[in-house]
Amino acid sequence: MNENKRYSVSVIGDSDCLVDSICYRLAYETGMLLADNRYYIVTGGLGGVMEAADKGAHASKYYEFGDTIGYLPGNHTALANQWVDRPIPTSLGHVRNAIVAQSDAIIAVGGAAGTLSEMCFAWIFDRLVVGLTCNGWSKELAGKKIDNRIRFPHIKDDCVFMASNPIEAVNLINQKLPQYLGI
Template structure:
């Protein structure tokens, strides 16, 4: 299964560590991580997935694949700016939001509109998002709530 992980591009150390753990757990269960491919939560989740020999897809806002963080195994340049948010969520079978601001909020809305199960870890409190308290709970939720 592909899991879209969405979240802040600038995060504190505890959030980075949670996202990294999430990436490890997803990879250990054979899931591919899909994200925006840049910094913060995106880098951390890719780093964790790569540490567990997992695959990561980074859907980038710009025109250059080399803008991806070093843990992305498949960078996809779009040249779409923030409009690439739709591609990030639509290329997953479920979504997990960690932290985040307005970009994350837009991705949550896109995921919910697409009918994807969405787990939220310290993120926006929105109807339809399953609030979880750990990376383990997030992985468990999306694994059991497949569409």
């Protein structure tokens, strides 16, 4: 990959994920590792997994202001969790999930219907998608194709890649992103 260019990774998952839950811890570690690897962290800007990933990015020794970007469903920046550096109100409700799915890659941590929509949008938009096998849709789709289309003829193992922990997830992003971006 281009050493001078920074890429974005969306961390998606359940907004109701509690601070003391495993999905919160996994999202926190994912956000920190992504920042350690100099990725921009994109979320939906609210609580749960989104808050955890943004907070984790802030814990990285490589964190810089601007590393966390939150596409909010409403029209007020005040609704963003406190760890979002760049809150972007969309006034689109769940339709904003299509914007969140426009990052260079996506890591799903658990999740319900909103996460499923983001994973499907990412698949449609030909993005690299990684699912942590913790629970929800990320576990359900990890290791599978969302549909039978051939998105990349040169990537024979294209699917929602399975990761059992944040280290595996970020390693998959580092390894596979050049193939998906054609660099």
